[in-house]
Amino acid sequence: MENPVTILIDTxxxxxxxxxxxxxxxxxxxxxxLLRVVLAGERAGLERECAxxxxxxxxxxxxxxxxxxxxxxxxAAALFHKTDSSMLGGLAETAARGEIFGMVTCGCTRxxxxxxxxxxxxxxxxxxxxxxxxxAQTGIFTCVVDAGAxxxxxxAMLVHFAHLGSALMKRMYGxxxxxxxxxxxxxxxxxxxxxxRETHALLAAEAADGKxxxxxxxxxxxxxxxxxxxxxxxxxxxxxxxxxxxxxxxRLMTDIVRYARSRHSEExxxxxxxxxxxxxxxxLGGGLVLGVSKPVVKARGSADEQAFVNIxxxxxxxxxxxxxxxQRRIKI
Amino acid sequence: MENPVTILIDTxxxxxxxxxxxxxxxxxxxxxxLLRVVLAGERAGLERECAxxxxxxxxxxxxxxxxxxxxxxxxAAALFHKTDSSMLGGLAETAARGEIFGMVTCGCTRxxxxxxxxxxxxxxxxxxxxxxxxxAQTGIFTCVVDAGAxxxxxxAMLVHFAHLGSALMKRMYGxxxxxxxxxxxxxxxxxxxxxxRETHALLAAEAADGKxxxxxxxxxxxxxxxxxxxxxxxxxxxxxxxxxxxxxxxRLMTDIVRYARSRHSEExxxxxxxxxxxxxxxxLGGGLVLGVSKPVVKARGSADEQAFVNIxxxxxxxxxxxxxxxQRRIKI
Numbered sequence: 268m269e270n271p272v273t274i275l276i277d278t279x280x281x282x283x284x285x286x287x288x289x290x291x292x293x294x295x296x297x298x299x300x301l302l303r304v305v306l307a308g309e310r311a312g313l314e315r316e317c318a319x320x321x322x323x324x325x326x327x328x329x330x331x332x333x334x335x336x337x338x339x340x341x342x343a344a345a346l347f348h349k350t351d352s353s354m355l356g357g358l359a360e361t362a363a364r365g366e367i368f369g370m371v372t373c374g375c376t377r378x379x380x381x382x383x384x385x386x387x388x389x390x391x392x393x394x395x396x397x398x399x400x401x402x403a404q405t406g407i408f409t410c411v412v413d414a415g416a417x418x419x420x421x422x423a424m425l426v427h428f429a430h431l432g433s434a435l436m437k438r439m440y441g442x443x444x445x446x447x448x449x450x451x452x453x454x455x456x457x458x459x460x461x462x463x464r465e466t467h468a469l470l471a472a473e474a475a476d477g478k479x480x481x482x483x484x485x486x487x488x489x490x491x492x493x494x495x496x497x498x499x500x501x502x503x504x505x506x507x508x509x510x511x512x513x514x515x516x517x518r519l520m521t522d523i524v525r526y527a528r529s530r531h532s533e534e535x536x537x538x539x540x541x542x543x544x545x546x547x548x549x550x551l552g553g554g555l556v557l558g559v560s561k562p563v564v565k566a567r568g569s570a571d572e573q574a575f576v577n578i579x580x581x582x583x584x585x586x587x588x589x590x591x592x593x594q595r596r597i598k599i
Numbered sequence: 600m601e602n603p604v605t606i607l608i609d610t611x612x613x614x615x616x617x618x619x620x621x622x623x624x625x626x627x628x629x630x631x632x633l634l635r636v637v638l639a640g641e642r643a644g645l646e647r648e649c650a651x652x653x654x655x656x657x658x659x660x661x662x663x664x665x666x667x668x669x670x671x672x673x674x675a676a677a678l679f680h681k682t683d684s685s686m687l688g689g690l691a692e693t694a695a696r697g698e699i700f701g702m703v704t705c706g707c708t709r710x711x712x713x714x715x716x717x718x719x720x721x722x723x724x725x726x727x728x729x730x731x732x733x734x735a736q737t738g739i740f741t742c743v744v745d746a747g748a749x750x751x752x753x754x755a756m757l758v759h760f761a762h763l764g765s766a767l768m769k770r771m772y773g774x775x776x777x778x779x780x781x782x783x784x785x786x787x788x789x790x791x792x793x794x795x796r797e798t799h800a801l802l803a804a805e806a807a808d809g810k811x812x813x814x815x816x817x818x819x820x821x822x823x824x825x826x827x828x829x830x831x832x833x834x835x836x837x838x839x840x841x842x843x844x845x846x847x848x849x850r851l852m853t854d855i856v857r858y859a860r861s862r863h864s865e866e867x868x869x870x871x872x873x874x875x876x877x878x879x880x881x882x883l884g885g886g887l888v889l890g891v892s893k894p895v896v897k898a899r900g901s902a903d904e905q906a907f908v909n910i911x912x913x914x915x916x917x918x919x920x921x922x923x924x925x926q927r928r929i930k931i
Contacts (some may be wrong), residue, residue, distance in 0.1 A: 404850055415784060418792040452747055452838035460750040460835040487842030491850070503792040506784035507839050510819030515847040518736055518823070519874065526870055534866050538858055542851065 278308035279335040279353040281373035289316035291575025307357035309333040332356035342377040358386040369562030387559035395558035405493030415506035422465040431557040432497035439585040448485035448495030604918040610640035611667040611685040613705035621648035623907025639689035641665040664688035674709040690718040701894030719891035727890035737825030747838035754797040763889040764829035771917040780817035780827030
């Protein structure tokens with residue numbers, strides 16, 4: 268039998284309150300027999316929510332951390348003073364316990380990234396980045412990095428993102444030789460703003476040294492076409508790719524649903540439901556913090572029950588892939 | 600009766616050759632009785648194409664300009680040495696002839712913008728920008744500026760783009776008080792990269808002085824939701840908005856067509872055809888050069904017959920709206 272996978276869920280900081288996180292955890296436990304969860308938050312409230320959700324108690328542990336970091340908190344101050352919060356306490360617990368594979372939180376990215384670096388930094392102590400894993404047209408996943416955490420970047424930072432993304436795709440998704448693309452406004456190497464043109468030269472040099480498989484510039488129209496496994500960009504551009512994709516998909520869905528209604532077409536209504544399940548970026552799992560020693564997922568503030576189920580599945584798959592990867596490495 | 604509208608069509612520089620431009624012009628002349636065209640290009644070839652297309656010759660004039668600027672030309676060199684080309688000669692002809700309302704060309708943006716500034720600059724001699732006019736969800740048009748011409752911008756340039764876009768929406772689209780939005784990665788004024796944060800402060804100051812109606816930051820998911828009439832961004836981000844929108848729409852279409860085929864559904868095939876006509880950004884007309892004294896449309900290199908018809912319609916509508924605007928101004 269496979270080993271159980273334990274994940275820590277920060278139940279606070281989301282728009283829908285701890286109840287959504289707990290109900291999501293209960294659904295995930297039902298769906299994934301290997302899953303174990305640690306719920307971080309205020310104990311008494313969590314116990315009530317667990318009872319209400321009919322949670323399988325043998326597979327749940329509560330980590331009492333009643334303090335919460337809110338949008339009103341100054342990120343720098345929260346980072347130093349709210350160490351008993353469910354986010355920072357949860358990161359410390361995830362770091363301390365060998366059996367915890369990874370963590371999920373809805374909390375503020377501006378606190379999460381430096382906090383993840385503090386508690387879960389590897390020996391290299393690199394600057395973390397936020398990645399989004401999106402299903403590409405060819406069925407594979409494309410890792411967009413940075414997905415919105417760092418909006419002003421240097422060329423060296425983008426090269427660093429390329430390595431972080433490649434490492435993720437190798438270790439967690441079993442891609443042997445991840446193809447790295449650079450988001451630009453044209454395919455030719457001369458295209459791009461100053462940042463992109465300078466980064467292009469650096470990535471080409473890394474490729475020449477055999478350190479990366481750099482496939483060149485990728486245009487916005489092909490961002491998620493599957494031409495690369497890792498799409499490198501600054502956080503401002505990465506945020507744009509994700510949000511414009513989502514906005515366009517939503518708008519088309521609205522048009523399709525309206526068209527189905529006006530024609531009373533069940534066939535088209537079924538199509539709309541199918542497309543919504545495929546293109547619901549909101550439920551896709553959220554961003555993944557790269558550059559830390561354990562997987563940390565940043566869920567959206569608006570994450571619902573289903574988002575927690577999807578993130579649990581994502582972490583379980585990562586655990587299985589990493590085990591396979593480590594196995595292969597041992598064999599070599 | 601309304602006045603005729605004359606447009607100059609640069610028939611060279613497109614991927615499909617002068618034939619596509621001439622056939623497009625013939626279709627447009629059939630569709631729009633007010634239209635007159637001046638075809639810029641090599642005379643003998645154009646005469647053959649006109650005869651083949653069954654063109655209404657009374658409404659066509661050929662402007663002989665056999666030289667052509669190609670992708671192989673150095674932009675700066677072409678700008679100074681290829682003044683007999685269909686693009687530069689066409690701009691000079693458009694500037695010289697009062698009856699020519701505007702011009703369309705598939706030629707290279709890097710030559711077109713400085714050339715438009717040279718031949719068609721207003722008294723202020725401002726730096727031109729490229730705008731894309733996209734149908735927003737609410738049915739109105741959103742002017743995205745800059746749409747890809749200038750990828751490295753200063754805050755002052757973005758403010759300039761805001762004014763150019765506002766002037767366009769007022770004069771050519773009859774929007775009384777155009778709402779200006781700033782593309783960012785979040786709605787709050789503190790969001791954005793350094794460029795966007797600094798631009799936000801400048802636009803807010805312009806709004807406080809009553810010079811612009813600044814509605815704040817607009818996220819990528821709402822770029823084309825109709826929340827603003829003018830969406831201000833640097834050319835790199837503007838290119839991303841256009842290309843990601845197009846890529847996502849195309850991908851969804853592909854999925855819908857595949858779904859329709861697998862279910863042999865005529866209903867869904869009809870839906871796909873409907874959506875394609877709505878979301879075909881490629882046929883939308885192309886970019887508009889702002890900051891010059893007459894409308895100049897940059898069509899895509901891949902522009903087909905229908906693109907020339909759509910651009911003709913766009914220019915005819917602009918002519919009608921501008922006449923109405925000038926009329927109103929005279930009354931005041």
